[in-house]
Amino acid sequence: MRFWLSLLRVHNTIFPELNRNLRENAGIGLAKVDLLAQLARHRDGISMSDLSTALKVTNGNVSGLVNRLVKDGLVRKEMSTSDRRSFTAKLTNEGLETFQAAMEIHQVTLAKLMADVEKDVVIEATEPLRKLAGKLKLKGQKVE
Secondary structure, three states: OHHHHHHHHHHHHHHHHHHHHHHHHHOOOHHHHHHHHHHHHOOOOEEHHHHHHHHOOOHHHHHHHHHHHHHOOOEEEEEOOOOOOOEEEEEOHHHHHHHHHHHHHHHHHHHHHOOOOOHHHHHHHHHHHHHHHHHHHHHHOOOO
């Protein structure tokens, strides 16, 4: 329980400030930044289904978010060339610029929030959390 509460405390300290700074200075919140980050990794586009899996949210949530980003001019949605029943999402040039600006704000905000935390503490905490995330990911996958 202590572990869980510690994770929540860290999240609840960082997330609101990071989200607020992104909204105020980049015009988008963390959910949109996360989606843009996935599209930045898949410059040729990614299926809506794969995007949903990568973001760990429902297809409906991804569709709504992508549609809002399309309306904002940050994302383009195209019919899949391999399956006419599905769509792929791609980053526009404006979307890439917005994402890059958001990442700068993200880094500055985290640096300010973590300014009083010794570098060694961050380094020591990072690797065990990566290992834990990897084990949880493996546990959640279907074994065939």
